[in-house]
Amino acid sequence: MSGETVPNRAFWGLVEFLPEFWGQLFSDSFLSGVYDHTKGVARRINNVCHSALLLGATEGKQILDETDLKRVLLDLEGQIG
Secondary structure, eight states: OTTOBOOHHHHHHHHHHSOTTHHHHBOHHHHHHHHHHHTTBHHHHHHHHHHHHHHHHHHTOSSBOHHHHHHHHHHHHHHHO
């Protein structure tokens, strides 16, 4: 099940149906970057977003953007490598 992918259209469809605050947590560039990086693999999307939310909480960020995404991706790559 961890190998399932979320097609691009479905990913953005999910974003539209999420609670109102979702758009206030992640910038559009963040969401685009998540999909581009994960290629729609649901587990990878979850890992990236979870790590980003932890980053945002520890730093008191209101909105996570592409700079935060880059930091998260570097951190996740460091855990793997």
